[in-house]
Amino acid sequence: AQTVTQSQPEMSVQEAETVTLSCTYDTSENNYYLFWYKQPPSRQMILVIRQEAYKQQNATENRFSVNFQKAAKSFSLKISDSQLGDTAMYFCAFMRWGGSEKLVFGKGTKLTVNP
Amino acid sequence: DGGITQSPKYLFRKEGQNVTLSCEQNLNHDAMYWYRQDPGQGLRLIYYSQIVNDFQKGDIAEGYSVSREKKESFPLTVTSAQKNPTAFYLCASSSTGPSIMNTEAFFGQGTRLTVV
Numbered sequence: 001a002q003t004v005t006q007s008q009p010e011m012s013v014q015e016a017e018t019v020t021l022s023c024t025y026d027t028s029e030n031n032y033y034l035f036w037y038k039q040p041p042s043r044q045m046i047l048v049i050r051q052e053a054y055k056q057q058n059a060t061e062n063r064f065s066v067n068f069q070k071a072a073k074s075f076s077l078k079i080s081d082s083q084l085g086d087t088a089m090y091f092c093a094f095m096r097w098g099g100s101e102k103l104v105f106g107k108g109t110k111l112t113v114n115p
Numbered sequence: 116d117g118g119i120t121q122s123p124k125y126l127f128r129k130e131g132q133n134v135t136l137s138c139e140q141n142l143n144h145d146a147m148y149w150y151r152q153d154p155g156q157g158l159r160l161i162y163y164s165q166i167v168n169d170f171q172k173g174d175i176a177e178g179y180s181v182s183r184e185k186k187e188s189f190p191l192t193v194t195s196a197q198k199n200p201t202a203f204y205l206c207a208s209s210s211t212g213p214s215i216m217n218t219e220a221f222f223g224q225g226t227r228l229t230v231v
Contacts, residue, residue: 009155033218043203045222091157095209095218102173103148103209103220107157 002027002094006106013082014114020067021077021109023092029053031097034068034075039089039108048090051075053097082113117142121206121223128193128200128230136191136226138206146211147189148220151175152203161204164189165211193228201230 003026013019025034036048051059051068058066063083067076079086092106119140128134138147146165150158160173164183178197183189189208193200204227209220 006157035219043225045205045207045220047219050219093220095220097218102160102163102171103207104160105150105158107155 002029002096002102002104004092004094004104004106006090006092006109008109009107010110010112012112012114013079015082015084017082018078018080019082019111021079021090021092021111023075023077023106025073025075025092025094027073027094027096029096033095033097034066035093035095036064036066036075036077037091037093037105038086039091040085040087045091049077079111084113084115087111087113119206119208119221119223121204121226123226124224126226126228128228130230131195133192133194134228136193136204136206136228138189138191138223139187140189140208140221141187142208142210142221143186144208144210144221145186146209147183148207148209149173149179149181149189149191150205150207152205152225158205161191200228203227 005024032053034051038046038048049061063080065078089108091108095103122137148163149161159175162181164170180192205225206223207220210218
């Protein structure tokens with residue numbers, strides 16, 4: 001069974017600085033997706049970034065980028081130039097591709113951006 | 116606009132009663148999911164379905180039931196057997212299959228269930 005681990009329950013960062021959130025996962029699959037979702041106080045889940053396991057290049061979306069280390073089963077999220085609106089819960093998630101597409105989440109990291 | 120809709124937003128249940136949470140999507144997604152969210156627990160998978168008339172138990176299925184009679188709909192029933200049902204419930208859907216690229220899960224806005 002796949003598991004996703006986020007080892008940082010809470011983190012804080014000053015506005016305009018950079019922060020990295022950690023995520024590790026356990027799977028025997030070779031084809032899968034990894035995601036970072038953001039959940040602001042409104043509780044709406046918003047996709048931040050997606051990584052396909054077969055792609056070696058790390059995904060980037062504006063101020064958000066990942067460091068995907070397939071052999072180490074690590075998938076960290078870097079937020080550059082942090083903004084107050086980045087304050088939210090961040091969830092790392094795993095989805096197997098091409099079979100039973102069960103979507104599994106980590107327990108989340110609560111990020112606070114301070115002014 | 117395409118999307119996924121959960122209703123109601125808030126729901127109150129008396130102990131011993133069954134209650135059904137609605138989830139509807141018009142994204143033409145095959146897969147649908149139900150998650151429970153408690154503080155410090157993240158999102159825990161209750162049930163998921165990849166195709167009409169088929170569904171699988173997730174990690175915490177006890178005390179819950181689902182149906183998937185239509186592609187668009189995946190209602191969740193919280194039964195009286197669920198001992199601690201007060202939680203925030205999220206429904207999601209996604210495209211599936213080996214030919215699907217750039218997949219992601221889309222979420223509803225959630226239902227807050229409180230047992231009174």
